[in-house]
Amino acid sequence: MKGNTISDPLFQKKALFLSQIAVFLILNACTLFETTGSYTEPLPQVQGIENLFNVPGQIVTDSQIHSIQFHRGGNSSNAPIIELNSNQRLNLLFEVLQFESRQFSVHISHHNPDWSRSSIGRESYIDGLFTVYMDAGRVSSVRQPQYRQYGFEFPNDDLRILKSGNYMLSVEDADTGYLVMALPFFVTENQGSITSSVEQLITPRQNLRSTHRPVSRYRLPDFVDQPQFDLEFYFVQNRFWGRSEKASELDFSSPEEVHYEMDRNSPFIGDYEFLELNLSDLTQRNPQVLEFIPAEVPPKVILFDDVSGFSASGRLTGAGNFGRPVMSLNAQYANAQFTFDANLNPDEDLEIYLTGDFNNWAIQSANRLIYNEESDRWHTSKILKEGMYRYKYVVMENSRVDDLFFDDLFTNTRQEYHTFVYMRDSREFYYRLLQFNHFFSN
Template structure:
């Protein structure tokens, strides 16, 4: 077992262009991708002020709807902002589902107001489940079985049952995970079992995602249907810490991140507002500012 630490920017590695980046760590011998991390580099110019309007939907599912609303205080000397600025929202760190804010108001001289269209709200009660994994060798209330002598230790969780599994409370961070960054921290292979409300075909694309995967959809976390147990099963190698996670559907290449939720979840949602500027001299979109809010 070994751990590697690398900090950047540093004197040998600096960023010249702002924007969105993907860090990929591979095994040099096999080419196997070991780790990926989405991050962004912002120029930190101007200021974004945001809030969330919460409403109940009028359909038969009665889900809450979130409408982020933001103001961008313009920096000086920004060329033709009404033509060159673009605004996006990202919910709960699902970067692949960034949504462009198309309701723009440039009527005020020193700021821009932006928001989503009324027919494009975010789901305000997306569910997240919690896994406390502070010690992978000791029995816990959420562990059905533990094999501490294995390397890495193996942990089987109790079933997650759609509509009955405990989610994070409304006052808790929605998708935050806290990995234990210590040289003595251990890893474990954690086995998940999921029981959806509806009977789904065995070839349904159900994926496990969470803080351990940086909320990305990866083939290694695809759930398989176990006919003997009548459960969907999957596993993940995780470091000691505390994790938020969820089950999602992938349909026609698109992630449906609410199809397997409890309809009455009270979890708190997290948003990022991103401001891009199409620079006519540099021929790319600069990331001017990012604002995180709930």
């Protein structure tokens, strides 16, 4: 991705901070940093890798932040997409495993389709305050551990959005100025209309996997005069915004619509799999829980083994980007212990990581699996709240994520898709997001 030069002092400060973090991140560091006072040191991220799930700049750096929810209001399964100049709102919720109140500030930035920073100034896309402060949060009823829940809803009277396009929501610790999370969202103009479908390609197969080729038709709004020059089209599978694919096969023969689709040589995997974790019950009454140890803080939950090639969850539908933790202040956290029978020689030059909607689909050093010779299993842990989650075990090889390495073959899985239509604004020099569509494979 090509990035623009950023002259904004606030963004220079964040860039300097992130560069300082990178110096201290060690790939093999598998433990969380300690909490000091009211600020928690950043959670290590694995650097310099390809095929990530997230967009450039999307990150959660604070190890004490959990149970993030970021979606269009009304349903936690909604994608973070709203219509410009409408009553639709985006809701951000997250929890910090600390009793003490912290002050967080929020601001947004406008981006191009490739998530490089757009060239327009803030005053062009924001009406109101450039920085807004969140409330003091609400304290949980449970202890061991006790936590505080923070929420923010926008656009609002203090923060109004004037342009469509790709955006990044950034949350900082107001006392230190450190960035604690950055999450992408989208603002569309609802101009024109899209109809979409998915072609399933039985042959040829890609590495013995079935493949999908989404196709769409975009009915043009009246103001688009030169679609072949002004429009760009993208597809995204399973809300992995960092893996958006630009449509390369375009048909402009009709004056009223554009037919666009994926390159036949670069389709999506049609049987992409997730593992499902149901932690609605932390005790051994839960069929996924082998042992529950309530005396520890947080309580320890030892899960039954996952086995490579035998754990697929079938036809899961879209469950949101961040899972479905129970957002009640009565719900409890636990230290979930994952055990994986990888059927893999530990001497091979491969690294295995746990990733899922519970950690923003990030590749983090803290969630790298460690081989135990006595049990002949791979182990890691993750602090999770009661709820429902999707996750995967992925392999890192030659600085590239292989998220298909442990998948079952020929599993019948339903895939979720989004398509986006952008227009280059030649007068104001930014990308407008004219329309999107949300659809599923059969």
